[in-house]
Amino acid sequence: MKNEQAKHxxxxxxxxKYPGDKCYTIRTREAYRAESxxxxxxxxxxxxxxxxxxxxxxxxxxxxxxxxxxxxxENMSAVPDCYGPEATAALRHARAAIAKATGK
Numbered sequence: 001m002k003n004e005q006a007k008h009x010x011x012x013x014x015x016x017k018y019p020g021d022k023c024y025t026i027r028t029r030e031a032y033r034a035e036s037x038x039x040x041x042x043x044x045x046x047x048x049x050x051x052x053x054x055x056x057x058x059x060x061x062x063x064x065x066x067x068x069x070x071x072x073x074e075n076m077s078a079v080p081d082c083y084g085p086e087a088t089a090a091l092r093h094a095r096a097a098i099a100k101a102t103g104k
Contacts, residue, residue, distance in 0.1 A: 011071075
């Protein structure tokens with residue numbers, strides 16, 4: 001049940017911390033051309049992650065994994081609600097997370 005009309009920048013994303021940088025940068029792993037079709041192909045920056053001016057690796061890893069986490073939850077949410085109360089609760093949790101991530 002994959003969201004074919006995702007509004008976020010397509011994944012996968014990666015985290016990078018260049019020598020001398022104070023933050024982790026989350027960028028696309030694949031190269032995309034600017035929407036105008038002009039200019040060089042490059043990796044789209046998604047976010048810079050710092051906490052109190054210090055690199056925050058744990059949050060950077062979580063954000064970089066966001067597209068894959070969303071895809072995994074979307075796949076999981078397609079499972080029928082017939083595997084018992086624990087599975088049903090897990091599916092409700094997955095669907096709530098998908099709704100939060102997609103704004104639905």
